[in-house]
Amino acid sequence: MEFKEAKNKFVQTWGALGSQWGINKTMAQIHALLMVSHEAVSMEDIMEELQISRGNASMNLRALMDWGIVYKEYKAGERREFFTAEKDLDELAVKISRERSKREIKPALKVLKEVSAITSDNTAEEKHFVDQTTKLYDFVLKADNMLDKITEYKDNWLAKLVVKIMK
Amino acid sequence: MEFKEAKNKFVQTWGALGSQWGINKTMAQIHALLMVSHEAVSMEDIMEELQISRGNASMNLRALMDWGIVYKEYKAGERREFFTAEKDLDELAVKISRERSKREIKPALKVLKEVSAITSDNTAEEKHFVDQTTKLYDFVLKADNMLDKITEYKDNWLAKLVVKIMK
DNA sequence: ATAAACTTTCATTTTTTTTTGAAAATTTAA
């Protein structure tokens, strides 16, 4: 396999993986492209490589920057903007975890807390509901706290965690 | 908040959370519904509660069973089938991890291995590509192995892990 | 200030995903 083919395969695969995890395909593809680019890439070049429109590129770059995993870069004497991806994988994982926690898990926790707090009339049905949603709340809270902890480790948390887990 | 309202809110929220993680909304809703039901539910009742068609219910129940997190149940003297969800949350997490690993992570790993194995002509560009995809392969492999380990713990892995992490 | 270079926005179109529902298949009871 030659370089161009490999690069393309990587970008396509990363895009598909993104879709399966609720991230829009183009967004994941742009991210993939930037991750394997040794230098910052212009919007024009992204459009060209991925065959997408200006609007699409602009919107998804914005989203990636909102996630904190893509940065704008200015080159001296160049008017247009260039983009780079966070290339440190620990840092990338930390940022993705933090965002997903903030955007998705925390709001879900809030709802779980609310619904598990109903004053049940003690029918078997209602008791089971309260019991199950309470357990779910505790579980998700623990998982989310774990993410927070991992986030604090920051450098090389994954390797450290693996060592711990493997004993 | 009363029971019916709480139940509905939970089902809607679980559905929305599913979508954000690449799981079809109805599938997540059916799962939510079964999780908080104290006894097995018929397809008819699922259709009724979620206001969905027979085909939709049938297909998503099948998908949930393929994931191994919903079971069919037969009641004596009853012709139709009833469904229950895996209610143990550790078991649920383990099954979801295993499936996502098998369906999504393992194939992605295979591609990462392939593309990182190109014989580079040692341009800076190609060197960076090989370097980055190799790092990504190692990272994803480690993360995936961690999931495997967690899976082995099976009972109460999350609590144990939290204890470890918190030191 | 003007205008060229470039980016963002958003109504419209396109694509993708999900849902429907009716026909086919299956299962069970008589």
Next chain:
DNA sequence: TTAAATTTTCAAAAAAAAATGAAAGTTTAT
């Protein structure tokens, strides 16, 4: 068997999500 009850399948329709592209907005150089 036959037929009633139930489930599955899948082509077509609907809904949701993503992409386009041109106009509006910004920025920078002169």
